[in-house]
Structures are given as C-alpha cells and as structure tokens.
Amino acid sequence: MFKGTVTCRAVVHVACEPCPNCDLCGQPYQGYQLPNADTRSEAFVPSALRPAKSGGSILLLVAGIALLFSLLCYCINHALRYGH
16 A cells, blocks of 8 residues: 655655655645556457457368368379379
8 A cells, every 4th residue: 555645746655654744745645555457458459359269260271171182182093093
C-alpha cells in the first residue's frame, strides 16, 4: 500500500513512512492502492482480434495433400508396371 501527496507528488510506502504529513511540502498524505491487474486485458492479442480456430481448414489441406500423394504414387506405379 502506498500513500502520497497531490502537491509535490511524493509517493512513499505506508510501512516506511509513519508520519501523516509529507516532509517536503507539509501536506497530509492520501492513501493509494494499486489497482488489481486484469490479465485478460493485458494479453498480447485481444480475443476479438484473434483468428478463428483453423482446425477444419488444416485438416482439409492435409487430406488434399494425402490424396495428391496417393494419386502420384498410383500413377508412378502404373507407369512402371505397364510402361508409357
């Protein structure tokens, strides 16, 4: 917990400075407590800007590549067996 003055903007720990008034300006200290951190708001990319889950498109891409590879293997095997 912190306390500080508005006049000279001095900020001290409550435990370190037992006096109720500031030594620099003589004004009384006002209590200040740090706000709790909101980890969701401090994320690197807000959830609204994150891309949608792309599992379906990745699966379709992998299936297409596997199909093309199978077709290529079939064509090579057919050409080796029967000639051109």
